[in-house]
Amino acid sequence: xxxxxxxxxxxxxxxxxxxxxxxxxxxxxxxxxxxxxxxxxxxxxxxxxxxxxxxxxxxxxxxxxxxxxxxxxxxxxxxxxxxxxxxxxxxxxxxxxxxxxxxxxxxxxxxxxxxxxxxxxxxxxxxxxxxxxxxxxxxxxxxxxxxxxxxxxxxxxxxxxxxxxxxxxxxxxxxxxxxxxxxxxxxxxxxxxxxxxxxxxxxxxxxxxxxxxxxxxxxxxxxxxxxxxxxxxxxxxxxxxxxxxxxxxxxxxxxxxxxxxxxxxxxxxxxxxxxxxxxxxxxxxxxxx
Numbered sequence: 001x002x003x004x005x006x007x008x009x010x011x012x013x014x015x016x017x018x019x020x021x022x023x024x025x026x027x028x029x030x031x032x033x034x035x036x037x038x039x040x041x042x043x044x045x046x047x048x049x050x051x052x053x054x055x056x057x058x059x060x061x062x063x064x065x066x067x068x069x070x071x072x073x074x075x076x077x078x079x080x081x082x083x084x085x086x087x088x089x090x091x092x093x094x095x096x097x098x099x100x101x102x103x104x105x106x107x108x109x110x111x112x113x114x115x116x117x118x119x120x121x122x123x124x125x126x127x128x129x130x131x132x133x134x135x136x137x138x139x140x141x142x143x144x145x146x147x148x149x150x151x152x153x154x155x156x157x158x159x160x161x162x163x164x165x166x167x168x169x170x171x172x173x174x175x176x177x178x179x180x181x182x183x184x185x186x187x188x189x190x191x192x193x194x195x196x197x198x199x200x201x202x203x204x205x206x207x208x209x210x211x212x213x214x215x216x217x218x219x220x221x222x223x224x225x226x227x228x229x230x231x232x233x234x235x236x237x238x239x240x241x242x243x244x245x246x247x248x249x250x251x252x253x254x255x256x257x258x259x260x261x262x263x264x265x266x267x268x269x270x271x272x273x274x275x276x277x278x279x280x281x282x283x284x285x286x287x288x289x
Contacts, residue, residue: 022050023287046068122158182200195211245269247274
């Protein structure tokens, strides 16, 4: 737990005598014509002074979960309903919750929770039809967690606030908890049930690797001469990353980065997170104001 306060650099929730960053969440409606995808509509769905961040689509593409910090300086999870265009508060607890991810049962979400003793754990929050949390369960016995993602139902990958920061994985069936690398970026994603894409950074660039959990083998995939940390793995386009106001994709067949979207005409300042829904109808972007 002695490294717990390093979360200041990640979540910016315990900054004293400093101002929280202003971040807005934008929603873009996508359309595809003749295999060309483009942006049809755009909307700032938070549009306020304050911290709104870490958006994640629900599996049915009807909700966008996100974290908001308001006047009480408390980090809680909200969701934006794409049908009603209303924002609903999901958690209102003494703890702070971050990185919401919907579980397969669609009745619970997982998140990083900062507990009252400042420890940081991964929890599963189960809620009822009235959007009230009725059960809280700690997923794994690990502290100082910064970020996480599920590889499959048995394996979770997590960013641990060691010194230096490290990337680890935990298998619930075997209780195996092992190290993958130091100085990871905060973006790491499952490609399939047994393959992970992740990045390790130095002072000038990020090198991306694929890790195969069947072979227990890591191999270099590509690199990029920037230390920006936001990536996703898209089922159609593969590895995507943000750079300024652009979203780039890596074309493995040509071994080159290509432009996917340029959002410079929408009045944004810098993309710090982005995500697509599973149906590929929407794109969310966090704008760092």
